[in-house]
Amino acid sequence: MKTIKFLLFFLMLGFVSFSQIKQKSKNENSLETNNLADLVNPLMGTDSDFSLSNGNTYPVIATPWGMNFWTPMTSKMGDGWTYNYNAKKIRGIKQTHQPSPWINDYAAFSLMAVTGKLKFKEEERESWFSHKAETVHPYYYAVYLADYDVTVEVAPTERAAQFKFTFPESETSYIMLDAFFKGSMVKIIPGERKIIGYCRNNSGGVPDNFHNYFVAEFDKDFEINHTWNDGWQLIKNSISAEGKHVGAIIGFKTKKGETVHVKVASSFISPEQATLNLAAEIGTDTFEQTKEKARQTWEKELSKIEIEDDNIDNIRTFYSCLYRVLLFPRKFYEVDKHNEVVHYSPYNGKTLSGYMFTDNGFWDTFRAVYPFFNMMYPELNSHIMEGLANTYKESGWLPEWASPGHRDCMVGSNSAPIIADAFLKAGENKDTKVLFEAVLKNATVQEGRPVSSVGREGLNYYNSLGYVPYNVDVNENVARTLEYAYADFTIAKMAEKLGDKEIAATYFKKAMNYKNVFDPSTRFMRGKNKEGDFQTPFNPLKWGDAFTEGNSLHYTWSVFHDVQGLIDLMGGKEKFASKLDEVFLMPPNFDDSYYGQTIHEIREMQVADMGNYAHGNQPIQHMIYLYNYANKSYKAQEKIREVLTKLYKPTPDGYCGDEDNGQTSAWYVFSALGFYPVTPGVNQYVIGSPLFKKATIHLENGNVFEINSKDNSKSNFYIQSASLNKKAYSNSFINFETIQNGGKLEFQLGDKPNRDWAGKPENVPYSLSNEINKNK
Numbered sequence: 001m002k003t004i005k006f007l008l009f010f011l012m013l014g015f016v017s018f019s020q021i022k023q024k025s026k027n028e029n030s031l032e033t034n035n036l037a038d039l040v041n042p043l044m045g046t047d048s049d050f051s052l053s054n055g056n057t058y059p060v061i062a063t064p065w066g067m068n069f070w071t072p073m074t075s076k077m078g079d080g081w082t083y084n085y086n087a088k089k090i091r092g093i094k095q096t097h098q099p100s101p102w103i104n105d106y107a108a109f110s111l112m113a114v115t116g117k118l119k120f121k122e123e124e125r126e127s128w129f130s131h132k133a134e135t136v137h138p139y140y141y142a143v144y145l146a147d148y149d150v151t152v153e154v155a156p157t158e159r160a161a162q163f164k165f166t167f168p169e170s171e172t173s174y175i176m177l178d179a180f181f182k183g184s185m186v187k188i189i190p191g192e193r194k195i196i197g198y199c200r201n202n203s204g205g206v207p208d209n210f211h212n213y214f215v216a217e218f219d220k221d222f223e224i225n226h227t228w229n230d231g232w233q234l235i236k237n238s239i240s241a242e243g244k245h246v247g248a249i250i251g252f253k254t255k256k257g258e259t260v261h262v263k264v265a266s267s268f269i270s271p272e273q274a275t276l277n278l279a280a281e282i283g284t285d286t287f288e289q290t291k292e293k294a295r296q297t298w299e300k301e302l303s304k305i306e307i308e309d310d311n312i313d314n315i316r317t318f319y320s321c322l323y324r325v326l327l328f329p330r331k332f333y334e335v336d337k338h339n340e341v342v343h344y345s346p347y348n349g350k351t352l353s354g355y356m357f358t359d360n361g362f363w364d365t366f367r368a369v370y371p372f373f374n375m376m377y378p379e380l381n382s383h384i385m386e387g388l389a390n391t392y393k394e395s396g397w398l399p400e401w402a403s404p405g406h407r408d409c410m411v412g413s414n415s416a417p418i419i420a421d422a423f424l425k426a427g428e429n430k431d432t433k434v435l436f437e438a439v440l441k442n443a444t445v446q447e448g449r450p451v452s453s454v455g456r457e458g459l460n461y462y463n464s465l466g467y468v469p470y471n472v473d474v475n476e477n478v479a480r481t482l483e484y485a486y487a488d489f490t491i492a493k494m495a496e497k498l499g500d501k502e503i504a505a506t507y508f509k510k511a512m513n514y515k516n517v518f519d520p521s522t523r524f525m526r527g528k529n530k531e532g533d534f535q536t537p538f539n540p541l542k543w544g545d546a547f548t549e550g551n552s553l554h555y556t557w558s559v560f561h562d563v564q565g566l567i568d569l570m571g572g573k574e575k576f577a578s579k580l581d582e583v584f585l586m587p588p589n590f591d592d593s594y595y596g597q598t599i600h601e602i603r604e605m606q607v608a609d610m611g612n613y614a615h616g617n618q619p620i621q622h623m624i625y626l627y628n629y630a631n632k633s634y635k636a637q638e639k640i641r642e643v644l645t646k647l648y649k650p651t652p653d654g655y656c657g658d659e660d661n662g663q664t665s666a667w668y669v670f671s672a673l674g675f676y677p678v679t680p681g682v683n684q685y686v687i688g689s690p691l692f693k694k695a696t697i698h699l700e701n702g703n704v705f706e707i708n709s710k711d712n713s714k715s716n717f718y719i720q721s722a723s724l725n726k727k728a729y730s731n732s733f734i735n736f737e738t739i740q741n742g743g744k745l746e747f748q749l750g751d752k753p754n755r756d757w758a759g760k761p762e763n764v765p766y767s768l769s770n771e772i773n774k775n776k
Contacts, residue, residue: 207349224251616657703742
C-alpha cells in the first residue's frame with residue numbers, strides 16, 4: 001500500500017492527529033487502518049425518503065462494479081427505500097441489485113439470525129440496532145442485533161460473500177434465508193451443510209425464465225431444519241419449499257461467542273454456476289481473507305487518484321463520491337468452467353458468450369460517469385461497449401435504462417453519446433460497426449421498440465419537423481428534442497471519424513435542431529406545436545410538461561455541443577451570462593401543476609438556497625461551466641466552489657438530490673479535480689476551480705497527471721494564472737490527450753476574480769458553431 005501523502009502532510013503541520021484518522025471497531029478487533037477505503041462513508045446519502053432525497057442511496061457492500069451487492073435491510077421486502085439511516089430496526093442482510101429506489105430491486109434474498117423463540121416473519125424477526133454498534137465500509141459491514149445478542153458481519157466478492165455470525169449462549173440459535181416473493185424455492189441439504197434454491201423477484205425487464213440461483217454453505221451442523229411457504233406458513237422439520245414466497249431456517253445450540261460462517265454465492269445462469277462462482281471467488285478462504293481481498297480491491301481503485309489537502313472532510317467526501325462512481329454499471333456476466341466470460345441475457349433468456357452490464361440509466365450517466373471511465377478505465381469501458389453491442393444483438397435495440405433488461409424510464413437517446421465518446425477516445429474495435437448501426441437505428445426507426453424509453457419516442461415528428469411537437473401526445477417534448485439534437489451531434493462526430501462524410505453532414509445539420517425550440521421573445525426553450533406555434537400559456541418555472549424533471553430555466557442550457565450557438569441566439573456573451581446569473585439570483589419559485597404535487601426534485605432545489613439552480617437533478621449540472629464559453633470563467637469558479645462545499649458532505653444527508661448510478665458523485669469527483677466533461681463526444685474538459693491543493697491521477701496507460709493549486713483555501717478559489725507543463729496556460733479547457741499523456745497543470749489561486757484569465761475568444765471550449773465558422 002502506498003504511503004498516504006495527505007496523512008504525512010497533516011502530521012508535519014500538526015493539523016490533524018493520527019488518532020483522528022484511525023478507524024477502530026469492536027467488530028474489526030480494533031484493527032487500526034489508515035487506508036483510503038476507510039475514508040469512504042457508504043452511509044452518505046442514506047438519510048432520504050420519498051419526499052426529500054439526500055442521495056436516495058443505500059450502503060453498498062460490494063467490490064467495484066460487482067454483480068451482487070449486499071446491504072442491511074431496514075424496510076419491508078419490496079420497498080425501494082431498503083435502508084433508511086433513521087430507521088431503528090434491521091430485518092436482514094440482503095443481496096441486492098437495486099440501482100435506484102425508483103427502479104427498485106430484482107433477484108434479492110436475505111439472511112438473518114435470531115435466538116430464543118423462533119421469529120421468521122419479517123416484521124417479527126426485525127431487531128433493534130444502533131449506528132453506534134454498526135461498522136460500514138465498502139468492503140465490510142457489521143451490525144449488532146440487540147434483540148438477539150448477535151453480531152452479523154459480511155465481506156463481499158463480485159458474485160459471492162462471506163457471512164460471520166457471532167452468537168450468545170443459546171439453546172436455540174437460528175439463521176434463516178428469505179428467498180422473497182414473486183416466486184422462490186429453497187432446499188436444505190443437512191449432510192452438506194447447505195441451503196440451495198432460487199429467487200425470481202423483479203420489477204420488470206426480465207424474460208420468463210429469469211432466476212437467481214443461490215447456494216449457501218455453513219461451517220456448523222444443522223440441528224433444526226424448517227421451511228416456510230406462502231403466507232408465512234411454517235413447515236417444521238422440512239427441507240424444501242417452493243412457491244410464491246418461501247424461506248429456509250436452520251438452527252443449533254450455540255456457546256457464548258461462538259461464530260458460524262456462511263459462504264454464499266449466486267448465478268443468473270444455473271445452480272451449478274452458482275457453486276462454481278462460490279468455489280472460484282471464495283473457495284477455502286477465511287472470512288478475514290475475503291474481507292482483506294475486498295479491501296485491497298477498493299484500495300487499488302481509490303488510490304488511482306491521490307489527494308493532498310488539509311481538509312479531512314473534503315477528502316472523505318471525495319473518496320465517498322469516488323466509491324459511488326465505481327459501483328455502476330453492474331457486471332451481469334460470469335466465468336464458466338472453461339474460464340470463458342458468459343452471461344444470461346436479460347433480453348432473450350439465453351446463456352451466451354461475452355460481456356453484459358446492467359443497472360444504469362444513461363439519461364443520468366452519459367454526462368460524467370462514462371467520460372470518467374474513458375479517462376480512467378478505457379479497458380473496462382471497452383467491455384461495457386461489448387456489452388452494449390450484445391444488448392443490441394439480443395434485443396434489437398440499445399438500452400437507455402436497463403435493470404436488468406429494458407425498462408420504460410426517462411427520455412433521450414443517450415446511448416449515442418456514450419458510444420461515440422468511447423469510440424472517439426479509444427478508437428475502432430470489433431464492436432464499432434455494430435454499435436454505429438445501432439445508434440443509426442435509434443435515429444431512424446420508431447417502430448418495434450420494446451418500451452417507449454428505448455430508441456426515440458416521437459422520432460417521426462422529430463425527423464420531419466426538426467422537433468418533437470408539444471401537442472401530439474408525446475410528453476416532455478422539448479427535453480426530447482434537445483437530447484436528440486445532442487445525440488445527433490455525437491453520431492455526426494462518430495461518422496466523421498469513421499470517414500462517412502455523408503452521414504456526418506446529415507447529422508451535423510440535425511444537431512442544430514435545438515434552435516427549433518428556442519423562443520427568441522423570451523430567450524428560453526419552449527414547447528412548440530405541430531403547426532409551428534409556440535406553446536401558450538408559457539411559464540418558464542413550470543416543471544415537467546415539455547421538460548423532464550425540470551423546467552425551461554434548467555433545460556435551456558442543454559445544448560452541450562453548441563454553446564456558442566446558444567450564446568448567439570441569446571444576443572451575445574453578456575446577455576448569455578446575465579441569463580445564467582438569473583437562475584442563481586431569483587428565488588426558488590416553481591410551478592408544480594403538471595405533477596399535481598411538489599415532487600422531491602423541486603423540494604431539493606427549493607431548500608438548497610441557490611435560487612432556481614437545481615443541482616440535485618441532472619439536467620442543469622453542467623450549467624455552471626457554461627460561464628467559460630462567455631469568457632467569464634471567474635463566475636464558474638465561485639459557483640463551483642460553492643456547490644462543492646455546500647451541497648456535498650460525507651454524511652447521511654450528504655447529497656442534494658438523487659445520487660443516480662454515480663452521476664451526482666462523478667460531478668463532484670471531476671469538479672473537485674478542477675475540470676468537467678461538458679460535452680462528451682468532444683476531446684475537452686472545461687476548467688472550473690480545483691478543490692484540493694494537489695491531486696495526482698494515475699492513468700491506465702501508466703502516465704501520471706498532476707494538478708497543483710497554489711494558495712488554495714476556503715477564500716482562495718479564483719484562478720489568477722495557470723501553467724501546463726511549466727508553460728503559461730490561458731484556455732478555460734484542457735484536452736483529453738493532454739491528460740492521457742501525463743504532465744502537470746498548476747493553478748495560482750486568489751481571493752479576487754481575475755477577469756483576464758481565459759478572457760479571449762480563442763480561450764473558450766468547443767462549440768459546433770465555432771467549428772463551422774472556422775471551416776467556412
